[in-house]
Amino acid sequence: MTVTMVYFAWVRERIGTGEERVDPPASVTTIAELVDWLALSSPGHAAAFADPARLRAALDQAFVPIDTPIAGAREIALFPPVTGG
Amino acid sequence: MIRIIVQTAPIDLLAEITQAETALERGAGAGAVATFTGLVRADDGVETLELEHYPGATEAALTKVATGAVERWELSAVTIVHRVGPMHPGERIVFVAAASAHRAASLEACAYLIDRLKTDAPFWKRETRGTQASWVEARDADKDAAARWTS
Numbered sequence: 001m002t003v004t005m006v007y008f009a010w011v012r013e014r015i016g017t018g019e020e021r022v023d024p025p026a027s028v029t030t031i032a033e034l035v036d037w038l039a040l041s042s043p044g045h046a047a048a049f050a051d052p053a054r055l056r057a058a059l060d061q062a063f064v065p066i067d068t069p070i071a072g073a074r075e076i077a078l079f080p081p082v083t084g085g
Numbered sequence: 086m087i088r089i090i091v092q093t094a095p096i097d098l099l100a101e102i103t104q105a106e107t108a109l110e111r112g113a114g115a116g117a118v119a120t121f122t123g124l125v126r127a128d129d130g131v132e133t134l135e136l137e138h139y140p141g142a143t144e145a146a147l148t149k150v151a152t153g154a155v156e157r158w159e160l161s162a163v164t165i166v167h168r169v170g171p172m173h174p175g176e177r178i179v180f181v182a183a184a185s186a187h188r189a190a191s192l193e194a195c196a197y198l199i200d201r202l203k204t205d206a207p208f209w210k211r212e213t214r215g216t217q218a219s220w221v222e223a224r225d226a227d228k229d230a231a232a233r234w235t236s
Contacts, residue, residue: 008137009209010220013216039221058207061142077139077207081223084136084208085123085199 001026003054003070007048008079014048024070031057031076032066048078052083056081086162087151091143095172096177101166104181118235119191120182123129127174131148131212136169136178139207143167144207154183154197158190165198167208184233197234206232 002023012018028037035055039049049055057066058077070076086108102120109115125134151163162184172178181202183194212222 006139008139009208009211058139058142061139061145063146063205063207066119071208076144079139079207080197080209080220082207083223084206084222085203085227 001070003073004075006075006077008077011048011078015042015044028029029071030067030069031050031059031064034070034076035066035078054080087148087168088162088164088218089144089147089151089162090166091138091140091147091169092166093168096122096166096168096180097179098177099178099208101164101182105162105164105184107186115184115186117186117191118162118182118184119187119188119195121195122177123179123199125172125174125176125178128212130214131174132215133171133173133213134178135171135213136167136176137209137211138167138169142207147202150198150201151199154194157197158183158185158194160185160190160194163198164196165202167202167206169208200230200234203227211221213216 002021005022006019007015022033024037030032035049035052039046055078057064059068059073060075091166147165151165154163159194165183166180168178181198183191184189204227212219
């Protein structure tokens with residue numbers, strides 16, 4: 001399954017890109033598992049995902065809990081807690 | 086009528102309030118517009134504040150916040166304008182307005198809009214002081230303020 005990852009704020013800075021296409025193995029079924037799998041792909045990913053408790057997620061542009069299944073997702077976003085307003 | 090704007094340009098307060106009032110005149114029995122304007126604070130010598138957002142998801146999240154207000158109160162117009170990109174202390178970063186027949190609904194809806202916007206919309210603040218840049222941490226107080234509307 002190929003999915004577009006998008007990153008914001010310090011997650012984006014640590015990874016070094018705001019967007020990438022990834023192809024996780026079938027054993028990866030939730031966003032949390034995807035984060036663990038992506039953390040292995042580079043030192044930047046490892047740094048961005050070192051503390052999963054500080055991560056928030058969106059699936060196809062809607063906020064979701066980090067344990068949400070990824071089946072059928074086109075776009076998954078990972079970012080820090082929001083600070084607008 | 087829901088009006089959602091995400092823009093890099095400065096927020097024109099008079100134009101936005103006028104817009105909300107005009108929407109009111111078209112609605113029957115409308116008599117109150119409450120607004121909230123947020124300014125960039127010069128916390129601890131902040132020189133520049135840069136707002137990053139998630140295009141598409143931002144507008145969807147703000148529309149959901151506005152829809153939540155319309156479902157709770159009898160409103161004839163809701164406006165949310167949020168600025169993104171670089172800005173300086175004293176500049177307007179956010180503007181919300183709620184229009185209704187009487188003040189209570191407008192005032193309560195206005196508080197709801199800004200409280201929920203802070204926790205439910207994908208914006209991130211980055212402060213620059215001299216050559217030092219840092220991402221602003223989310224505040225528990227904002228989470229608590231948004232939570233009071235969940236019941």
